[in-house]
Amino acid sequence: MQKNKLLLLVASLLTLGFLVVAAAQENVFREWRQIQRGLRSADGPLDVRLRQIVVPQLRVADRCVSCHVGMAPGETGLTGGKMAAAHPKVGHEPADFGCIVCHGGQGRATDKADAHGDVHFWPEPMVPRRYADAGCGSCHTHLAVPSLAALRGGRAAFERLDCLACHKLEGRGGTLRPAGGGMEGPDLSRAGLSGFAADWYAKHLTKDGAVWKQSFGAIPAADLAALDVLLRSRVGAPGLVEGKALFHSLGCRGCHKVAGVGGDDGPDLTREGAKDPGRIDFTHVPGRKDLAGWLGEHFRSPAAIVPGSAMPMLGLSEEEIGHLVRYMLSLRHSPFPEAYWPKDRIRAERFGEREFATDGATLYGSFCSACHGAEGQGMRYPGLPAFPAIANRDFLELAPDALILETVRKGRSGRRMPAWGLKDGGLRPAEVLAVAAYVRTLGGNVAQAPDPKPARWAQGNAATGTRLYAAYCASCHGPNGEGKEGTALANPVLLENATDTYLFETIRRGRRGTTMEGFGLPSTVRPSLSDQEIEDLVTFLRKGKGGA
């Protein structure tokens, strides 16, 4: 019995000890308690209690403010350390939305690592501070974002025209005259949110019917348009808009879908910023093993991070990578109830408004430039046939408008070119027109050269054409015209819309700057083809291999 009594005594005493430790852990050593004990409010020591922001509709119960006490609703004038700091002024009242809606992390948690989401098994860690405005993407979808060039044009005009003399924009500019006198113009950092009168410039010149700011000369219409583009995109998140504009200049949507719009060759990016770091392979990522680190390294060298990735190296600067990472992190698209959706998201998802500007330049930048090059110069990526240089003068002079338009619309089946006008997530008819028109401006507004001949005139000998094709063309265009390094010539979209002149002249003169040489031109390495032989070839192309 003595043994059992001793066992009971020792076990009970140790249990008591454990309970004391647990009680101390619970009531004394919790981090947030220690923080709150160190803070003081205006009326003396802060009372130590769990603080939280609860928004049931958003499933938010954010205890972040138990440590970040200065940001708790109703707490003002705290002192005693950096946790006393209030939330910087933002468009939204944190008490209405909570913290994690924008910042990510685990709002229910009360320990630092858990709350910031730096733990296993929490799929949504905090958005890194330097990318904080990516949090806007939880709810917002910025609409009609222009291409980077348009955005930079606007900013250049803004600076050149000296708008900063009176107006503040993203923390720069504006006049401060403490002694009064003069007048400061409104801060334009959120002009795109608040909206502005379409005729602002006219109003700007006159005030109360009288001429007002005469010292500013007339602004050219092009500059005015550029300023409008800039102002419309000022929504209080300049870095994010910059990143999105960059995304829409690198042709990313040619392969990637975002919110249902884009190509299908790469992964859908709609919720890229909400990716669970627990499911990312960080094997090849040096540096920080978080989503931002992964994205940055991936933009630097895609195939080094994802073995076998077909994504090309983009050759971006560090600043551009930062912008792109920020935009990727903003692709959060949180599933909040629609009652909480901002107008822009409703307009994008319910009314189908575009996130990108729909002028030809922006569309080309969004959908085409990754493959055809920012200037239409064509691209060559390892392992893939070269992408055509569509701004090539020789091409534009010969190509009928219908060929360009229908190629954009119907694509080239069997090749990489998607049918942008027909596919899911493709372009709308007006957008196809805009892109097709823009292709001509890329080459310096080259119009099709006048062609007196009918669309179909070649009447050569198809049998000779067959022989010539096998001898001269098949090595690049494929034995059956299915295309290899060269264009797929047996493609119905090409054959329907190309004129005989287009085919004839392209074979005869070649396309300068590409591997397509002029077979009618004299050459030291092979006999040049006569016009009759070229006509035979065109006839063969029309009739021989599925020609129209």
Place this chain on the structure above:
Amino acid sequence: MSPGLSVFLENLRAAPRRAYEATFRSGPPTSDRTRSTFVFGNVFLHLHPVRTHRWSLRWSTTMGLGIITFAAFLITLVTGVLLMFYYKPYPDVAYDSIKDIHFVVPTGRFMRNIHRWAANVMVIAVLLHMARAFYTAAYRKPREFNWLIGMALLVVTLGLSFTGYLLPWDQLAYWAITIGANIAQSPREVTDALQITDRFDPGGLQKLLLLGSDQVGEEALIRFFLLHVMVLPLALVLLAAVHFWRIRKDGGLVRPANADERLGPAPLETYPVFTEAPHKTYQLAAIVKGKTAAVGRGPEGTVPSMPHLFYAEAGVAMLTVLVCLGLALFLDAPLKELANPGVPENPAKAPWYFLGLQELVAFSAFMGGIGIPGIVLLGLGLIPFLDREEAGTGEWFGGPGGLPLVLRSIVVGLGSAVLVDGIAIRYGWLREWFPKIPQLVVTLVNPGTVLTFIYAAYSIYLVKKYGSTRAGALGLFTCFLCGFALLTLVGSYFRGPNWSFYWSPADWPVH
């Protein structure tokens, strides 16, 4: 002062004393007699005998495993009730409520951890308790029925643990229960092979009964919650009450026939044996068939349960509390991401005590999920009726062969399990060797059935060699225990994504 008033005041003064007397009717347990009435006058204590044999109190007799199991159950009961105040049994909300329990409910994290650890302690202790009962041949007459009750308690314990697994509604829970439900559906393997699933689908029915739906969802959660907090605990309490009561009715814990001689005279400081003549006779004894457990035996080896037995029980129970608290203080109960039916865990693993089965399920769902567990349960239930011997009762590893036989059986059990599972891991199984083989052949011949066959053959060999059923049972039970341990180990630590074999989780490919 009127007489009525003085009586009233007198009663008022005496009320505390009378309340005490009403509660402890036999007075303080200072004499043998009051100690006895203390026990049988109390509805809970009277499940115990009033006197306990000194053999039962030796630590080596039971190692306190039964008490550890029950203490762990009481701990889960108390912490479980506390958790229920905050837990909300509805998908997604459930996860949030667990997070709230973890982060803001005062001592919520501690309570949940204790609950979790006590549940694991209970599963381990109930298995060891069964092994103890087997190795001391405690299942023999007259304790056959209690052995069966014990098996039912084992099943209920596993059921309690399994139903509790789903409640946090995280990825771990969701996919473990999905695996568990698929194991329940495993008879389909046979009905599919016979092409009668359209007409006769016991597997699908089992899964439907378990989940209330095709997949784990809100129906399953409510169902598991109800089973976990009400049905199974009630069943367990009832069965446990019978289990304890039967111990008394069957003459206390099992002990060797010569226990008294081996113990020798009681030490001097022990409360002595009967000192007073019995004050009561049991008239009912006239109509009870057979002899009671005490007839023909002197009371010499026994000591009063109060306080000897109760100190022992309280000591072990406190030790269990201590272990659970200690684990809970330093190791958090797991909680992964919110359950997401669209993103399967890879590997998705059942709770650890089913990982041995999952290892077998990987080869044949039916045999791993239903066939072999069924055979094991049937075998366990038959043991007391096949082994009618008396040699070795109450002795550790008692019976022909004894400890050396058990040690040899460990070698055979572990060796053949390593061999069979090793072959299957290294070289594949019939499906890999003969891709066109009918499923029924694989169902009949797979690592699980081969292992069962080896164990059975070995056991029959032992029965012949020793001329004793007990020897065969010792071998078979040991082999199955070893097989269970090894397969559980492999399933827990050496299986990675797609249930492939890895020496270490560090070698797992990243998804």
